[in-house]
Amino acid sequence: MDKNDIIKEENRVYKRPKLLTDNIMHYCPGCSHGVVHKLVAEVVEELGLEEKTIGIAPVGCAVFAYNYIDIDWIEAAHGRAPAIASAVKRLMPDRMVFTYQGDGDLAAIGTCESIHAANRGENIVIIFINNGIYGMTGGQMAPTTLEGMKTSTTPYGRRVDLNGYPLKISPLFAQLDGTCYVTRQSVHTPANTRKTKAALKQAFQNAMNGLGTSVVEVVSTCNSGWKMTPAQANKWMVENMLVQYPLGDLKNTVKK
Amino acid sequence: MAKVQGVVVINEERCKGCELCVVACPADVLQLQSMEVNDRGYHYASMVNPEQCIGCASCALVCPDGCIEVYRVINK
Ligand code: SF4
Ligand code: SF4
Numbered sequence: 001m002d003k004n005d006i007i008k009e010e011n012r013v014y015k016r017p018k019l020l021t022d023n024i025m026h027y028c029p030g031c032s033h034g035v036v037h038k039l040v041a042e043v044v045e046e047l048g049l050e051e052k053t054i055g056i057a058p059v060g061c062a063v064f065a066y067n068y069i070d071i072d073w074i075e076a077a078h079g080r081a082p083a084i085a086s087a088v089k090r091l092m093p094d095r096m097v098f099t100y101q102g103d104g105d106l107a108a109i110g111t112c113e114s115i116h117a118a119n120r121g122e123n124i125v126i127i128f129i130n131n132g133i134y135g136m137t138g139g140q141m142a143p144t145t146l147e148g149m150k151t152s153t154t155p156y157g158r159r160v161d162l163n164g165y166p167l168k169i170s171p172l173f174a175q176l177d178g179t180c181y182v183t184r185q186s187v188h189t190p191a192n193t194r195k196t197k198a199a200l201k202q203a204f205q206n207a208m209n210g211l212g213t214s215v216v217e218v219v220s221t222c223n224s225g226w227k228m229t230p231a232q233a234n235k236w237m238v239e240n241m242l243v244q245y246p247l248g249d250l251k252n253t254v255k256k
Numbered sequence: 257m258a259k260v261q262g263v264v265v266i267n268e269e270r271c272k273g274c275e276l277c278v279v280a281c282p283a284d285v286l287q288l289q290s291m292e293v294n295d296r297g298y299h300y301a302s303m304v305n306p307e308q309c310i311g312c313a314s315c316a317l318v319c320p321d322g323c324i325e326v327y328r329v330i331n332k
Contacts (some may be wrong), residue, residue: 011327
């Protein structure tokens with residue numbers, strides 16, 4: 001069959017979600033943020049929550065998320081997204097409220113807000129993009145930076161005697177009674193991307209059903225910060241990040 | 257003729273040449289342009305072995321910039 005006979009509406013098996021705007025994302029080529037944005041847009045569409053979803057954007061590379069996903073957004077001060085999400089959800093309980101935060105935002109300056117929002121069992125979703133580095137500000141060490149990992153502030157590699165240990169934040173969330181679902185996913189392969197989408201869907205449904213806080217950690221790459229090509233960064237992530245941050249559900253109290 | 261036939265349509269101007277679709281494709285369909293660049297200077301991806309495409313959408317799933325649409329037919 002000729003190419004032009006195949007390119008028809010009825011044969012389409014994949015298209016961009018409508019909620020993703022036409023703006024060109026400012027993210028570096030190959031950045032995991034783009035994939036997660038796409039999945040958020042797809043899930044919001046599939047659940048029919050276009051008019052009900054409110055995203056709370058972080059400080060970090062994803063600060064401009066409102067340019068890319070056509071839903072309502074609030075831009076939080078650094079690390080404060082879960083506090084704002086708590087307020088919004090309490091004032092508008094029929095909305096789907098989620099935060100979208102990197103590891104600098106969530107696991108450093110915002111640890112307090114994140115842990116306490118989850119401990120209060122706020123009916124929100126926390127999407128946690130963990131790439132082990134401060135991407136936007138120039139690749140500095142983050143709490144989640146691996147031991148021995150080189151960053152602009154640990155040029156000889158992170159030393160635990162000097163800089164402490166990589167912070168595993170999802171297990172902290174999992175032990176809080178306020179969380180109903182804590183999972184760790186990634187988007188480096190088509191199969192993992194599908195799983196992350198399913199996790200986001202469950203998390204969004206949990207929030208709408210008032211079951212408590214859901215946390216979806218996405219172990220991600222920052223190929224620019226890591227000084228690798230996108231493909232190399234994915235490989236490095238599998239060999240190093242996923243050893244410290246293994247994928248899978250850490251907690252799921254709503255299993256059918 | 258192959259039973260399953262796929263075609264991908266790549267938005268060349270959106271593409272940032274990250275190569276993740278090339279790596280994800282199980283059928284060796286895609287490559288980055290070696291000489292051509294888009295308006296922003298990226299070597300964009302395109303189908304070099306279009307007849308091998310099975311329309312699995314792996315490329316589209318991993319594309320961070322949402323550049324790829326996938327079409328598929330099953331020949332009876
Ligand atoms: S649809 Fe599948 S086979 Fe076709 S180019 Fe994309 S990844 Fe390759
Ligand atoms: S994954 Fe997307 S942005 Fe990257 S090379 Fe392929 S089409 Fe271009």
